[in-house]
Amino acid sequence: MKTFKALLIREYWEHRGAFLKTPLIIGIVMSVILILFYLTTDRFAMKMSGGELADFGAKSLDSVDPAKIQFGIDVFMLGSASLYHFVLFFILFFYMLGSLYDDRKDGSILFWKSLPISDTQTVLSKLVTATIVTPLIFVAGVIVSHLLFFVVLSLILLLFGINPFTVLWANVNYINNWGAFTVGCLMQALWLLPVYGWFLFASSFSKRRPFLIAVFVPVMFGFIWYWYNALVNFNMLQAGVFKTIGIYLARGFSPFTSGLEFSAESVDFDATEQTGSEVIVSMMNGFSNPDLYYGAVFGIIMTAVAIYVRRFRNTT
Amino acid sequence: MSQILTAQNVNKKFGNFQALKDVNISIDKGKIVGLIGPNGAGKTTLLKSVLGLDSCDGDLRVLGIDPFKKRDELMKEICFIADVAVLPKWIKVSQLLSFTEDTHPNFSIEQAKAFLKKTKVNMDHKVKELSKGMTAQLHLAIVMSIDAKLLVLDEPTLGLDILFRKQFYDNLLNDYFDNERTIIITTHQVEEIEHILTDVVFIREGEIVLDANMEELNESYFEVMVSQENYQEALNHKPLTIRKVFGKHIMLFKSSSRDVIETLGDVQRPSVSDLFVALMQEEEA
Numbered sequence: 094m095k096t097f098k099a100l101l102i103r104e105y106w107e108h109r110g111a112f113l114k115t116p117l118i119i120g121i122v123m124s125v126i127l128i129l130f131y132l133t134t135d136r137f138a139m140k141m142s143g144g145e146l147a148d149f150g151a152k153s154l155d156s157v158d159p160a161k162i163q164f165g166i167d168v169f170m171l172g173s174a175s176l177y178h179f180v181l182f183f184i185l186f187f188y189m190l191g192s193l194y195d196d197r198k199d200g201s202i203l204f205w206k207s208l209p210i211s212d213t214q215t216v217l218s219k220l221v222t223a224t225i226v227t228p229l230i231f232v233a234g235v236i237v238s239h240l241l242f243f244v245v246l247s248l249i250l251l252l253f254g255i256n257p258f259t260v261l262w263a264n265v266n267y268i269n270n271w272g273a274f275t276v277g278c279l280m281q282a283l284w285l286l287p288v289y290g291w292f293l294f295a296s297s298f299s300k301r302r303p304f305l306i307a308v309f310v311p312v313m314f315g316f317i318w319y320w321y322n323a324l325v326n327f328n329m330l331q332a333g334v335f336k337t338i339g340i341y342l343a344r345g346f347s348p349f350t351s352g353l354e355f356s357a358e359s360v361d362f363d364a365t366e367q368t369g370s371e372v373i374v375s376m377m378n379g380f381s382n383p384d385l386y387y388g389a390v391f392g393i394i395m396t397a398v399a400i401y402v403r404r405f406r407n408t409t
Numbered sequence: 410m411s412q413i414l415t416a417q418n419v420n421k422k423f424g425n426f427q428a429l430k431d432v433n434i435s436i437d438k439g440k441i442v443g444l445i446g447p448n449g450a451g452k453t454t455l456l457k458s459v460l461g462l463d464s465c466d467g468d469l470r471v472l473g474i475d476p477f478k479k480r481d482e483l484m485k486e487i488c489f490i491a492d493v494a495v496l497p498k499w500i501k502v503s504q505l506l507s508f509t510e511d512t513h514p515n516f517s518i519e520q521a522k523a524f525l526k527k528t529k530v531n532m533d534h535k536v537k538e539l540s541k542g543m544t545a546q547l548h549l550a551i552v553m554s555i556d557a558k559l560l561v562l563d564e565p566t567l568g569l570d571i572l573f574r575k576q577f578y579d580n581l582l583n584d585y586f587d588n589e590r591t592i593i594i595t596t597h598q599v600e601e602i603e604h605i606l607t608d609v610v611f612i613r614e615g616e617i618v619l620d621a622n623m624e625e626l627n628e629s630y631f632e633v634m635v636s637q638e639n640y641q642e643a644l645n646h647k648p649l650t651i652r653k654v655f656g657k658h659i660m661l662f663k664s665s666s667r668d669v670i671e672t673l674g675d676v677q678r679p680s681v682s683d684l685f686v687a688l689m690q691e692e693e694a
Contacts, residue, residue: 106499200494203489207460207484208512209481209482209514404480405462407457
C-alpha cells in the first residue's frame, strides 16, 4: 500500500504541470474573458448612452425571476464542466501514451525496475492515476475555477451596485453542479476504460511511436472490417468497428450526455436544458447499459496484456 | 547460503540468434566478479536474465529466486546500476530519495544523504541539472544506501572522466564492500577494476570461456619476457600470444607449473586485459 501510494505520488510529481495547472489555467482564462467582456461592454455602453444602458440592464437583474438566474448559472457551470471533461480526456490521452513508453525511451525504466516494485503495481498506478487521481484533481480545479469566476463576477456586480449575494451566490446549485462534474468524471473513467486499456497496451508495446498503435491500428482495423463487409458480405452498412469505438469515445468525451440513447427515437433533444441533478440521474443510466461492462472487460484485458508486455520490454 | 547465483544450462535465443549457450556458473558470497567479454558477447543478455528483466531457458537462481518470475521480490535483496544515464531526468533529488525510501524496505535515506553531503549534489536539484559525474554519484549513493546481498554494475562508469571513475570504485570498495556482499561488474575498462576483482568470467559468443578466481589465474597463466636466445625454445612451449616490445618478445603461456616457464625469462603476472585478448584470439584461431 505504501509502495502504491508512492507510485501515485510519483505520477503526480512527473505530471503536475498537466494535471494541476491545466484546470487552474482554464479557470483563470474564463475569469480573464469575463473581465474583458465587462470592459468592452462597459466602454460600448459609455459610448452609446453614457453608461445608462448598462446601469439600466444591471438594475433590471433585481427583478428577474431567480429561477431563470439559477438556470443561467447551471448552464454556465455544466457547460464549462463539459469543457473540463473534454480537456481531461486529452490530457489523459497524452499521459497514457507516454506512461509506459517514455521511461523506456530515456532508459530510466532500468532504475525503476531496480526497485522492488512489480510491473503489475506500476501499470495499475498509471491506470489509477488516469481514472481516479487526475479526475479528482480536476474536480478540485473546477471548483476553484468556478469560485474564482464567481468572485470576479461579484466584483463586477458590485461595481453596478448590485448585491452579489442575493443575485449570484444564493442562486448557485453548488452540490448539484459540482456533483454532476464529479459523477461525470466517474462515468467518463468507466466509459473510457476500454480506451485507457488500449492506450496502456499501445504505450507498453510500442517500439517507436505509441501514437501510431493507439490511433492507426484501430482505424486500419475498422477500414479492413468495413471493406471486408462491403466486398465479401455485400453489406456496406455494417461498419461495426467505427461505430463501437465512436460510441465509447462520444460517451467519454461528453459524460453528461452518456446516459442518453443514441438512436433517433429516444434522443432527448433538450439535453442542454437538464439541471445538474437530472444530468446525474441520466448518467447513472449507464450502469444498466451492458455496453459499459463489455468495455470495462476489454479495458481490463488490455491492461493485463500491457502488464505482460511490460515484464520483458525494457528498451525502445 | 553461500551461493548467491547459480546458472545451469542457461540458454537464450532471439529468433535464430543464440545469445547464451549453455551457461553454467555459480558465484559465491563475498566475491567481486568481473564479467568480461567483447561487444555482443551476451554480457548484457546474461545480466538481464540475472536481474529478472528478461526470461531465459534453463535453471537460473539468484538468492534461490527465479529472477524473471519474482523480480520485485528479488529486488529487495539485490540492486543494480545498468548505465550511468538511467536516473529519471525530471525528478528532484529529494523526490528520488523519498520515493526510494517509500518503496525499498532496505534503503536508508540518512545514509544516502550522508553520502551526498560529500558531493556537490544538492537536494533541490533535478537530475537533468546534474552533470554526468554527479548523476553517477547520486546513483551510487542510492545503491550504497541499500542493504543488498548482491550488487550488479553494468558499465557503471561509461562516459565518466578518470577522476570520477577512480572515485567511484574507491567509494565502492571502502564504503560499501564487505564479505557479506557480492558484486558483479561488467566494463570495458578492465584495467581499472582488475585490482579489485576476486574472480573473472570471460564470455564470448554466448559461451563462458573462462571462469576462475584470480589466484588460479596467477598459478596457470604466465607472461614471460623472452630474450632472443630463448626464442625458439619458448615457441616449443606453445605460447598463447606473442608481442614484440623493444626487441624482446613477450609471451603468454598457460602452464600447470611455473618451473619450466621460469627458465625462459622474467615471469610476470599477466594483466586481465592481456589475458582476455589472448583468450579471445585463441578461440578465433
